[in-house]
Amino acid sequence: MTAAPVVSVRGLRVYYGTLRGTVRAVDGVSLDIGAGEVLGLVGESGCGKSTLGRGILGLLPDGAASKGDVIYGGRNLVGMSEKDLRRLRGPDLGLIFQEPMTRLDPLMRIEDQFQETLEQHEPGLSAREVRKRSLETLGRMGIPPTRFRQYPHEFSGGMRQRIMIALALVLRPKLLIADEPTTSLDVIVEAQILRILADLRRNFDTALLLITHNLGIVAEACDRVAVMYAGKIVEEGLAGDVFAEPAHPYTRELLRSTISLDTKELHSIPGAPPNLITPPPGCRFHPRCPDAMAVCPTKEPVEQHLAHERRVFCWLRGPEQAIPAGGTSPLEREEIAVAEEA
Amino acid sequence: MQRKPELAGGHASPSAHDSALVSIRGLKTYYSIRGSFAQRLIGREAGHVKAVDDVSLDLGRGEVLGLVGESGSGKTTLGRTLLGLVPATEGSVVFDGREIVGLRDRDLRELRRKMQVVFQDPHASLNPAMTIEQSVGHPLEIHKIGTSDERRRRVAETLDTVGLSPPEQFMVKYPSDLSGGQKQRAVIARAIILNPVLLVADEPVSMLDMSVRAKILELMLELKREFDLTYLYITHDLATAKFFCDRIAIMYLGRIVEIGPSRAIYENPRHPYTKALLRAIPEPDPRRKVPRDLPRGEVPDAARPPLGCSFHPRCGQAFEVCGWETRDLRDLLEQRWAHQVEEQYEAERALFDDISVLDSSAVHARLRTGRGIPGAALAGLLGSIRDENPSEPFWTGVEQVATETDAVDIRWREPLSPRATGVGDVQVECHLYDDAALEEAARRREEGSPHTTVGGTGTPTRQGAPEGSA
Numbered sequence: 138m139t140a141a142p143v144v145s146v147r148g149l150r151v152y153y154g155t156l157r158g159t160v161r162a163v164d165g166v167s168l169d170i171g172a173g174e175v176l177g178l179v180g181e182s183g184c185g186k187s188t189l190g191r192g193i194l195g196l197l198p199d200g201a202a203s204k205g206d207v208i209y210g211g212r213n214l215v216g217m218s219e220k221d222l223r224r225l226r227g228p229d230l231g232l233i234f235q236e237p238m239t240r241l242d243p244l245m246r247i248e249d250q251f252q253e254t255l256e257q258h259e260p261g262l263s264a265r266e267v268r269k270r271s272l273e274t275l276g277r278m279g280i281p282p283t284r285f286r287q288y289p290h291e292f293s294g295g296m297r298q299r300i301m302i303a304l305a306l307v308l309r310p311k312l313l314i315a316d317e318p319t320t321s322l323d324v325i326v327e328a329q330i331l332r333i334l335a336d337l338r339r340n341f342d343t344a345l346l347l348i349t350h351n352l353g354i355v356a357e358a359c360d361r362v363a364v365m366y367a368g369k370i371v372e373e374g375l376a377g378d379v380f381a382e383p384a385h386p387y388t389r390e391l392l393r394s395t396i397s398l399d400t401k402e403l404h405s406i407p408g409a410p411p412n413l414i415t416p417p418p419g420c421r422f423h424p425r426c427p428d429a430m431a432v433c434p435t436k437e438p439v440e441q442h443l444a445h446e447r448r449v450f451c452w453l454r455g456p457e458q459a460i461p462a463g464g465t466s467p468l469e470r471e472e473i474a475v476a477e478e479a
Numbered sequence: 480m481q482r483k484p485e486l487a488g489g490h491a492s493p494s495a496h497d498s499a500l501v502s503i504r505g506l507k508t509y510y511s512i513r514g515s516f517a518q519r520l521i522g523r524e525a526g527h528v529k530a531v532d533d534v535s536l537d538l539g540r541g542e543v544l545g546l547v548g549e550s551g552s553g554k555t556t557l558g559r560t561l562l563g564l565v566p567a568t569e570g571s572v573v574f575d576g577r578e579i580v581g582l583r584d585r586d587l588r589e590l591r592r593k594m595q596v597v598f599q600d601p602h603a604s605l606n607p608a609m610t611i612e613q614s615v616g617h618p619l620e621i622h623k624i625g626t627s628d629e630r631r632r633r634v635a636e637t638l639d640t641v642g643l644s645p646p647e648q649f650m651v652k653y654p655s656d657l658s659g660g661q662k663q664r665a666v667i668a669r670a671i672i673l674n675p676v677l678l679v680a681d682e683p684v685s686m687l688d689m690s691v692r693a694k695i696l697e698l699m700l701e702l703k704r705e706f707d708l709t710y711l712y713i714t715h716d717l718a719t720a721k722f723f724c725d726r727i728a729i730m731y732l733g734r735i736v737e738i739g740p741s742r743a744i745y746e747n748p749r750h751p752y753t754k755a756l757l758r759a760i761p762e763p764d765p766r767r768k769v770p771r772d773l774p775r776g777e778v779p780d781a782a783r784p785p786l787g788c789s790f791h792p793r794c795g796q797a798f799e800v801c802g803w804e805t806r807d808l809r810d811l812l813e814q815r816w817a818h819q820v821e822e823q824y825e826a827e828r829a830l831f832d833d834i835s836v837l838d839s840s841a842v843h844a845r846l847r848t849g850r851g852i853p854g855a856a857l858a859g860l861l862g863s864i865r866d867e868n869p870s871e872p873f874w875t876g877v878e879q880v881a882t883e884t885d886a887v888d889i890r891w892r893e894p895l896s897p898r899a900t901g902v903g904d905v906q907v908e909c910h911l912y913d914d915a916a917l918e919e920a921a922r923r924r925e926e927g928s929p930h931t932t933v934g935g936t937g938t939p940t941r942q943g944a945p946e947g948s949a
């Protein structure tokens with residue numbers, strides 16, 4: 138990335154209280170997203186990827202608290218008042234959800250939903266401009282003007298999701314977070330939506346964080362990818378680099394367990410992701426890691442930089458001087474029972 | 480390793496499969512749509528959805544058949560009809576020598592011991608108020624099998640079989656204490672506890688994390704070997720089906736459009752829909768980018784299916800006989816307008832009076848022009864749309880465009896319904912493989928009026944390419 142990033146996340150923590158204890162859903166995450174860039178965020182369910190996406194926008198669950206920095210436009214979104222945040226959401230920060238039907242008002246025509254959104258955030262616009270902007274954005278998503286006055290239920294699932302994306306884009310946000318935007322769609326429609334999202338960078342110059350559990354989606358639609366495990370980023374880099382040669386064993390195992398048309402044999406990761414109340418000490422992946430060493434449960438891995446602005450948190454990548462004597466010998470441990478799986 | 484029965488291709492010929500465990504012939508499952516209150520008062524229904532529309536197939540003993548399609552394809556309804564959970568409208572389902580269609584509930588219940596089902600959502604499949612022991616043992620209780628001690632022992636054994644061991648640890652738990660993968664194992668335990676011969680698995684891994692899917696699929700393969708099970712694997716995911724299935728049936732809008740051995744389907748897909756499905760699967764390969772040549776649109780409303788071949792509006796290879804009609808013209812216009820600036824759209828739209836005449840499905844439409852607009856102007860627009868993209872398959876279906884003073888009268892060619900045709904060892908329902916349909920198309924092309932001369936569209940030839948030349 139050459140230009141200054143649209144958003145810079147540094148040491149972000151999102152914790153929330155439950156009856157069983159404090160859940161550290163996001164635990165010290167740093168990342169940047171540039172204008173016109175698509176960053177994929179992948180991980181298993183419960184790894185904190187959705188909480189991270191919402192945490193960046195300051196949307197926290199009840200009883201949650203966040204620490205660290207989310208720098209957007211020279212201001213820190215962490216600790217910003219709800220009133221100021223609300224002003225940014227929409228015209229600056231957008232969010233696309235998984236299930237479009239729950240987010241569109243079923244009693245409002247598409248036209249009225251766009252009108253309401255635009256009038257709320259850009260009160261100066263004339264009715265003509267509102268219509269023009271709405272039709273233009275909908276058109277880019279392939280929604281014809283002839284259907285502008287219809288209600289959400291009159292559209293198919295894929296069209297609703299495109300309307301949702303248009304509703305976020307009509308405000309021309311600089312940062313857009315899409316949380317599993319295609320998970321409830323069929324594979325052909327999913328590919329259509331991914332194509333639209335991948336084209337965003339050309340048409341809108343938006344910085345996009347695409348949250349997904351599907352590595353295939355990342356490979357096809359993202360410039361860079363960040364892999365998340367148990368509240369932390371374990372590896373980040375250009376999607377092509379990371380997929381061609383994963384640097385973290387978790388990335389490698391996740392790739393191997395993805396069932397695709399090229400899959401020759403089935404593979405799965407033993408065990409299950411840890412609960413985030415009492416995560417394992419040291420590297421959180423060590424109980425499931427086939428390459429774990431003696432050092433892994435004792436010290437938290439430090440960030441290591443590889444070529445092409447790639448970073449990884451794994452003792453296999455060093456630094457050697459930080460590993461205590463004997464730390465590189467294989468970790469001895471008990472067999473993981475099937476019953477422990479996810 | 481158990482041997483698969485030798486299957487003579489994907490054909491559902493009645494004689495070939497005396498060994499078939501399930502034999503489905505001409506099966507139709509229609510749902511009626513309830514109309515308005517007034518319509519119901521006068522005893523009229525608003526129509527019906529042909530969820531399963533004339534399906535014939537065999538499921539051999541010990542076979543894994545993948546039933547693949549998008550939502551709305553009817554794959555789940557087919558599975559449910561086969562289990563007797565949904566009444567068939569017409570046709571026959573013979574399971575293990577017994578006709579299921581029309582069977583009384585009591586007799587069905589007895590048969591259901593032999594056929595079990597695993598649903599997609601393990602969270603919704605288990606009663607949250609029942610312990611795992613109660614849930615898994617419930618079928619034994621319903622069928623009054625064994626004493627409570629014997630049931631308990633059977634539950635423990637079964638939990639052990641599906642990998643939930645030590646069983647004592649899991650029997651006392653509630654579904655909320657289990658992870659997604661563990662819940663799906665419990666659901667599978669409940670499905671196999673009665674020693675069924677057939678398991679219908681409806682998207683059993685779709686809601687699970689990638690890291691667990693393989694384990695559940697492996698478990699299902701192990702169980703198949705150990706208990707001699709036959710599977711109907713219902714899924715939208717061609718990637719897991721490739722790994723799991725001996726044969727694949729591709730469903731679209733109630734019909735099986737292609738069926739054959741897995742290898743043939745994946746190495747040499749014939750139906751344009753099968754090809755599209757395979758192309759759309761996201762692959763974790765950094766060299767691949769999102770495909771651009773995807774079918775447009777989505778699965779249409781099954782209550783008002785397209786004429787001719789249901790897939791034709793989305794098919795890049797469709798031609799004269801595939802069923803072009805009024806609604807396709809509306810789609811064509813709308814897609815054009817979606818990408819125009821507002822002024823241009825307003826100007827073109829003003830040439831038309833009411834375009835909703837195109838909403839009723841027909842091969843004839845009289846499009847009135849807007850106030851004071853001559854018919855020639857509207858015909859001119861249609862002509863220039865065609866000239867901009869002469870290879871658009873839609874135009875092959877237009878038979879005649881007649882210009883009137885204040886209207887344009889359009890006639891499309893009569894649609895042909897695709898027939899199942901054998902190609903190699905697969906059976907495919909597509910005009911591209913049907914010599915009669917291709918001949919008919921060629922004949923119509925020659926007869927074509929000067930209004931419909933279409934440039935740029937190649938003449939389709941029979942696609943019966945020899946094996947392996949894809």
